[in-house]
Amino acid sequence: MSVQLFEGKDHAAIYQKYRFPPSPDLLNIIFSYLEEKKGKPYDLAVDVGCGSGQSTWLLVPHFARVLGTDISEAQIEQAKRIPSPSHVSYCVFPAEALPVEDGSVDLLTAFAAAHWFDIQPFMRELERVLKPGGSVSLSSYTLNMKIRYGDCSEALSELFRETQAVLKKHANEKLHVLFSEYQEILDLMPFPDKKRIIFQVNETSFTVAGLMGFLQSLSMFQMFKNAQPEAAEAFLQQTQSRFLETMKVSSPETPLEITLEYICVLACKTPKEKVAT
Ligand SMILES: C[S@@+](CC[C@H](N)C(=O)[O-])C[C@H]1O[C@@H](n2cnc3c(N)ncnc32)[C@H](O)[C@@H]1O
Numbered sequence: 001m002s003v004q005l006f007e008g009k010d011h012a013a014i015y016q017k018y019r020f021p022p023s024p025d026l027l028n029i030i031f032s033y034l035e036e037k038k039g040k041p042y043d044l045a046v047d048v049g050c051g052s053g054q055s056t057w058l059l060v061p062h063f064a065r066v067l068g069t070d071i072s073e074a075q076i077e078q079a080k081r082i083p084s085p086s087h088v089s090y091c092v093f094p095a096e097a098l099p100v101e102d103g104s105v106d107l108l109t110a111f112a113a114a115h116w117f118d119i120q121p122f123m124r125e126l127e128r129v130l131k132p133g134g135s136v137s138l139s140s141y142t143l144n145m146k147i148r149y150g151d152c153s154e155a156l157s158e159l160f161r162e163t164q165a166v167l168k169k170h171a172n173e174k175l176h177v178l179f180s181e182y183q184e185i186l187d188l189m190p191f192p193d194k195k196r197i198i199f200q201v202n203e204t205s206f207t208v209a210g211l212m213g214f215l216q217s218l219s220m221f222q223m224f225k226n227a228q229p230e231a232a233e234a235f236l237q238q239t240q241s242r243f244l245e246t247m248k249v250s251s252p253e254t255p256l257e258i259t260l261e262y263i264c265v266l267a268c269k270t271p272k273e274k275v276a277t
Contacts, residue, residue: 018213020141021054022111023201026262030137031062034107037193037268038133042106046129048095049113053079059109060088067100069093096121098129105129107137114138114185114265115177123190130269138185139264140178146259147211155246156256160211163239167220170227175220182263194267201260209252212240 034042042063047056050068052075059066068090070076079090093099095110095117108130110117126136143164147156177184186196215221216236225232240252247254 014213014217018210018217019051019054019112020203020214020260022058022139023203023260023262025199025201026111026139026264027058029197029199029264030107030109030135030139030266033137033266033268034135037135038106038131044100044105045107045109046098046100046105048098048108048110049116050079050090051075051113053082053084053090055109055111056088056090057084059107060085063087063106067091069095069098071095096125098125100129102128103131106131106134108134109137110139112140115140115182116174119177119185119188123188127190127269132269132271135266135268136189136191137264137266138182139262140182141260141262142178142181144261147256148258149247149254149256152246152248156243159239159242159246163215166235167215167218167224170220170224172219172223182265186265189265189267191267191269193270194265197262197264197266199262199264201262203258203260205255206258207253207255208240208243208247208249211243211256211258212236212252215239 044065044067045059045063047059047066047068048070050056050070051072053068056066056068056079064087066088068076068079068088070079070090070092071094073092076090076092091099095113108126114122130136145157145160147153147160149156171179181198182196186194221232221236224235244250244252244254247256
């Protein structure tokens with residue numbers, strides 16, 4: 001069954017402000033794959049679970065038509081607030097029933113979203129909508145982050161792991177797909193031509209306040225806040241104080257560096273001429 005944890009307007013705004021846009025390295029991997037498997041022309045890309053649109057934007061220069069879909073009205077409303085070119089559109093639709101014709105999609109992406117979908121119906125929908133030779137990329141950053149600042153990088157990374165351990169108590173069960181690094185998604189992908197890549201990316205423009213914003217954008221934090229608003233707020237304040245104390249600084253705007261881990265499952269729908277008869 002679909003879960004809707006990204007509905008609140010406040011959450012959508014926090015999300016748009018603090019979530020990382022997908023890394024250029026990830027984009028390079030996806031486009032090299034698409035080029036290798038199918039090549040141009042690139043007509044239609046669909047970004048499923050597009051949220052507030054920051055992942056969809058990365059596809060805009062490359063395709064004749066780009067569609068962002070999401071189950072959350074609040075997220076789509078947020079995405080539509082940013083003016084976009086005429087070949088880009090957004091609509092509220094579940095990943096398991098997309099508003100596109102059979103065999104029409106050159107590239108289907110889901111960034112930080114596929115673990116929320118109902119996997120089996122979504123896989124059937126993938127088979128339906130992709131063009132023969134079309135590609136799919138289901139990717140996400142994981143929570144295996146390393147934090148670097150001066151000589152306290154190890155202490156900060158440990159503090160981040162402790163913070164996650166508290167938040168994981170509030171995790172929706174669907175997050176197990178992410179915690180097991182999309183193994184289930186790889187296994188259930190219906191095309192024989194498939195692979196999973198795991199890689200790391202350094203992000204430099206980050207602050208302590210930005211990291212706290214990122215924590216607030218997590219569904220686990222939002223569930224904690226819904227259940228125990230005061231405890232969740234106190235936990236966030238306490239976490240920020242512990243970061244600042246460890247770093248021996250007072251400003252939440254102090255910059256730090258993080259290393260993000262990404263997972264990406266790539267697959268290609270077998271072109272008709274290659275299907276064994
Ligand atoms: C973590 S956000 C990722 C948003 C965006 N792709 C990004 O990179 O920032 C996950 C999104 O998936 C959407 N979502 C969850 N289940 C869905 C479903 N069954 N169908 C479509 N969207 C879904 C949520 O509403 C949310 O906006």
